[in-house]
Amino acid sequence: MKVLITGHKGQLGQALLNLAPAGTDVTGVDLPEVDITSPESLRAACVDNTPELIINSAAYTAVDQAESEAELAFRINRDGTRILAEFARETEARLIHVSTDFVFDGRRSSPYLPEDDTQPLNVYGNSKREGERSVLEILPGNSVIIRTAWLYGKDGGNFVRSILRLLAERDELKIVADQVGTPTWTHSLAEAVWAFAQHPALAGIYHWTDAGAASWYDFAVAIQEEALAIGLLDRQIPVLPISTEQYPTPARRPSYSVLDKTASYRDLDIKPVHWRANLRNMLNGMKSQ
Numbered sequence: 001m002k003v004l005i006t007g008h009k010g011q012l013g014q015a016l017l018n019l020a021p022a023g024t025d026v027t028g029v030d031l032p033e034v035d036i037t038s039p040e041s042l043r044a045a046c047v048d049n050t051p052e053l054i055i056n057s058a059a060y061t062a063v064d065q066a067e068s069e070a071e072l073a074f075r076i077n078r079d080g081t082r083i084l085a086e087f088a089r090e091t092e093a094r095l096i097h098v099s100t101d102f103v104f105d106g107r108r109s110s111p112y113l114p115e116d117d118t119q120p121l122n123v124y125g126n127s128k129r130e131g132e133r134s135v136l137e138i139l140p141g142n143s144v145i146i147r148t149a150w151l152y153g154k155d156g157g158n159f160v161r162s163i164l165r166l167l168a169e170r171d172e173l174k175i176v177a178d179q180v181g182t183p184t185w186t187h188s189l190a191e192a193v194w195a196f197a198q199h200p201a202l203a204g205i206y207h208w209t210d211a212g213a214a215s216w217y218d219f220a221v222a223i224q225e226e227a228l229a230i231g232l233l234d235r236q237i238p239v240l241p242i243s244t245e246q247y248p249t250p251a252r253r254p255s256y257s258v259l260d261k262t263a264s265y266r267d268l269d270i271k272p273v274h275w276r277a278n279l280r281n282m283l284n285g286m287k288s289q
Contacts (some may be wrong), residue, residue: 002031004051004093004199006036006084007058011156012098015190016055027051027121030058031108032051036080053197054088056081058126063102066123067250073127081131085138094142095135101149101181101209103129106254110152113260114147114205122251132205136176144196145205146189149257150219153186154286159216161221161277167233177217178239181257182209185278195268202267207259211272217241226280230287 001024003141008028020026027049035041036058058065059077066073081097088095092173102125103118119127135143152158160183166173189193192208227233244255265272 001053002049003053003055004050005057007179011153011158011186012057012189014155015153015186016057016193017277019190019194021194032132036084039083049266053094054084054223056084063124064245064250070123073123076128077127078130082134085135089138093125094200095139096193097135099132099147100128101257101259104254104257106256109256111258111260114207114263122252124251141203144202147207147259148189149259150183151186152183159224163220163225167224171237173220173239174242175217175220175239176247177215177243178243179253180213180215181253182213183219183275183279183286184209185282188278195270199252206264207261209259210265210276210278211277212274213258220275222279224264226283230284230286232283263276
């Protein structure tokens with residue numbers, strides 16, 4: 001199978017490349033060489049190797065910065081996704097598109113189902129929702145949208161890497177404790193994406209994160225505990241819970257964005273792994289490097 005991965009330089013793109021199944025002919029594209037907002041750029045990248053599957057891991061993900069760069073966020077997350085979907089339809093390729101829990105407003109207290117109404121609170125969430133709509137409109141029967149959340153890995157900028165740095169630099173951390181979601185290892189999401197790739201009959205919206213739920217505070221506490229246990233850190237500092245109001249940000253965030261993965265577990269026949277177990281797996285990998 002010939003596969004095109006957009007955004008291959010990002011943390012998810014790198015995980016997808018590393019976990020590509022044997023026998024898969026994978027091409028990764030990213031800026032500045034290939035711009036998903038340009039149909040000509042996409043066609044030029046695929047002139048010698050038309051993909052049977054496109055995995056879109058390219059996105060504008062700077063949630064707070066998007067509030068002041070709305071035009072850019074929509075150009076990448078909405079318009080770029082539409083162009084990819086049109087290109088997939090033109091070349092008869094299947095599309096797997098990665099989206100976000102931030103399409104929800106966080107007002108409920110039970111996990112969101114794929115079919116639940118979306119009500120984004122910020123520019124980033126709105127731009128990603130519009131990208132989803134483009135995929136559903138253009139490729140309703142030949143695409144999968146995978147919503148995920150709180151993604152981290154050994155590559156790129158993410159919460160785990162930032163917290164590890166701050167734990168080493170500071171004498172105390174204050175972390176928001178009233179926003180709840182599910183940390184998700186890029187390795188876990190990449191495995192799920194490749195599983196969807198092996199099930200061509202599946203289509204529509206699915207959810208994938210690691211299992212369980214946590215606040216950002218819970219996540220930070222776990223990072224310190226796990227890193228201390230394996231020697232990635234050599235000292236412990238206080239990690240204190242604070243409210244969203246005590247840590248204002250340009251973008252509003254959902255207070256609860258846990259996703260229901262029942263359909264993914266069933267249709268892919270995959271057993272869930274708790275987020276803390278995967279955090280431990282990721283940190284052990286960092287130590288071994």
